[in-house]
Amino acid sequence: MNIAAQLTCEICGDTWFRDMTEQQLADFMAENREANFRRITEPNNGTLVDIDGIICDGCEDFYADECELAENEEIEAQYLDERKEDACAAAGTGEFALWHFDPELGDNE
Numbered sequence: 301m302n303i304a305a306q307l308t309c310e311i312c313g314d315t316w317f318r319d320m321t322e323q324q325l326a327d328f329m330a331e332n333r334e335a336n337f338r339r340i341t342e343p344n345n346g347t348l349v350d351i352d353g354i355i356c357d358g359c360e361d362f363y364a365d366e367c368e369l370a371e372n373e374e375i376e377a378q379y380l381d382e383r384k385e386d387a388c389a390a391a392g393t394g395e396f397a398l399w400h401f402d403p404e405l406g407d408n409e
Contacts, residue, residue: 305349309356316356325349 303325305318320328328351329337335353342348355363 303347303349305351307354307356308350308352309359310353311355311359314356314358320349 302319302321305320305325305328306315307318308315329335332351332354335351338350340348340350
């Protein structure tokens with residue numbers, strides 16, 4: 301028996317439908333424990349399952365991209381902190397001028 305499932309994204313509110321069997325619905329429920337399931341059975345129209353509390357593919361992709369950007373920014377900030385530590389260490393040993401000198405730029409003044 302097919303079940304009409306109405307899914308609603310908790311972020312953007314987009315709604316879409318999927319036909320599912322009982323087993324597919326059980327598998328989906330097991331994979332998405334945070335989702336809210338409400339089953340409605342109508343005598344002539346069959347069973348409708350209203351599912352909200354999930355995230356659509358578009359929002360999932362958007363937030364994955366945002367997380368990747370944030371991770372890249374964190375890595376870059378960490379790299380700059382390490383470079384700053386290198387410069388401070390070189391300055392403390394009197395080797396800063398050697399460490400900071402770039403032959404292509406000349407004196408760096």
